[in-house]
Amino acid sequence: MNERLHSVLAQRGIEPEAVAEACEVDPKTVGRWLGGRVPHPRHRFRVARFLRVEETFLWPDPQPRTGRRPGGSGTELVGTYQNRASVPRETWLTLLQEARQQIDVLVFSGTFFAQSNPHVAKMLVERAADGVRVRLCFGDPSGHTAAVRGREEGIGDTLAAKIRASLTYYRSLLPEEGCEVRLHDTTLYNSLFRYDENLLVNPHIYGQPASANPLLHLKRVDTTGWFDNYVQSFEAVWAQARPWMPDQEGIATHGQD
Known part of the structure; x- marks a missing residue:
């Protein structure tokens, strides 16, 4: 079963018949895709365009679990995004919901993480209740590196304020078993979002906000x-x-608008 395709259709409220019409195929064909069959490349492209998600999210590149692609790139690279802002919301939600062992997040403020999903704290608590280890690591708003990063981005103390605002969303995690929230004061070269064997890597480019920087989707091979x-x-x-x-x-008790 293609759980990701099922999930995106359910979240969007889209029936398989609509996908079939968009791709000009029989609905039974879409049923086979939902059952796990990989479509022809032209159909994969049309489905992804119709659903507004990355093709490689719905059908990760089926490479062997050993070896390397020509040119030296590892088979771990599932896909790339021009910037973090272009990652579909459904991708974040599905990866979080499908995690079974651990969720690790390393950011400075990560404001988008809660603002794009106002129920993220509740969802994280639910995952922890199912045995998932949840670790969130934010920049220390009173630390040296947050101040430096703020100056580099040209926003001064605004980054520290964004961190404090972001943290308010996660207060409910603190008493939950399996959930931890920490503050770091280290130079951050990448924001990291790990969901079991999937990892989203958001490199930091000097002077630019993380949302404007590219994002790599990796899947563990070895x-x-x-x-x-x-x-x-x-x-x-x-x-x-x-x-x-x-x-x-x-830090305030409740999340910010």
């Missing part, structure tokens, strides 16, 4: 590839980060 290198960087930052204690830092 222990020597890009995926694990980025995961190790998360673990290094996490180990140095301090627990978030909102009552001692004057």
